Amino acid sequence: MPNTSSSRNTHGAPAVTEARVAYIVDDDDLVRGALSSLLRSIHLEVRAFGSVEEFLAAPRPPETPSCLVLDVRLRGQSGLSFQKSLADSGESHMPIIFMTAHGDIAMSVKAMKAGAVDFLAKPFRDQDMIDAVVSAIERDAARLEIERSLKHLRARWESLTPREREVLELVAKGLMNKQIADVMGIALITAKLHRGQAMRKMDACSVADLMHKMQMLGHGNTAR
Structure with missing residues (x-):
C-alpha cells in the first residue's frame, strides 16, 4: 500500500488520504500502464x-469516490457508446473523463453534453490528467456525501409517527403551536409535545x- 501520510506528491497535487478509485478503460497496454503509474503516484487506487x-x-466497491478515464x-463498443449505455441503465453517476488521439470538436461536445466532466486529447500533459481526475473524484465524493446525508435524513423521517409528520408539515408552513392544534383538532399541549418530539427526531435545531x-x-412547498 502507498504511504498516504505525505501532504504533497511529485506532481504538486495533494495526496489522497482515503480510499478513492480511478478506473481506466483503454485497449492500449502502454497507455494503461503509463496512466496507472501516473495516478498511483498521487495515491489513488487504480483499476485498469x-x-x-x-x-x-x-x-x-460501493460508496467509494471514483471516476472513469x-x-x-475502443475495440468493440466505443467509449461514447458505452457512456450512453451507462446513462440508459441509470448508472451514469460515475464522472467520466474521455481521452482520445482522434478527437474533434463535435466529438468532445457530444461527450460533454452527455455528462462527461472532461475531454483530453492524446498526448496530454500529466498534470492535465491529474487535475481532471482529482476534480472528478472530488465531485463524486461530494455526490456520495449528499447521498449519505439524504439516507440518514430519510431514516429520521421514517422514524416519525404520522401525527409527528403532520405537525412538522404545518410547522414548516409557518404555523404556530395554537394554529397547529386548531388545524389538527388537538389540544395545545399535545401539539407542543408532538412538535418537540418530532424536532428532536429530525435533529432540527x-x-x-x-x-x-x-x-x-x-416534501412539497414549505413556504407560507
Whole structure:
C-alpha cells in the first residue's frame, strides 16, 4: 500500500488520504500502464481494463469516490457508446473523463453534453490528467456525501409517527403551536409535545433548519 501520510506528491497535487478509485478503460497496454503509474503516484487506487466488457465484469466497491478515464475509440463498443449505455441503465453517476488521439470538436461536445466532466486529447500533459481526475473524484465524493446525508435524513423521517409528520408539515408552513392544534383538532399541549418530539427526531435545531431538511426530502412547498 502507498504511504498516504505525505501532504504533497511529485506532481504538486495533494495526496489522497482515503480510499478513492480511478478506473481506466483503454485497449492500449502502454497507455494503461503509463496512466496507472501516473495516478498511483498521487495515491489513488487504480483499476485498469482493456475493454468495457472487462470493466463491467469487475466488482466495484460501493460508496467509494471514483471516476472513469475512458478512451473514445475502443475495440468493440466505443467509449461514447458505452457512456450512453451507462446513462440508459441509470448508472451514469460515475464522472467520466474521455481521452482520445482522434478527437474533434463535435466529438468532445457530444461527450460533454452527455455528462462527461472532461475531454483530453492524446498526448496530454500529466498534470492535465491529474487535475481532471482529482476534480472528478472530488465531485463524486461530494455526490456520495449528499447521498449519505439524504439516507440518514430519510431514516429520521421514517422514524416519525404520522401525527409527528403532520405537525412538522404545518410547522414548516409557518404555523404556530395554537394554529397547529386548531388545524389538527388537538389540544395545545399535545401539539407542543408532538412538535418537540418530532424536532428532536429530525435533529432540527430551528424551524429554518427543519424547512431545509424537509425541502431536501422533497416534501412539497414549505413556504407560507
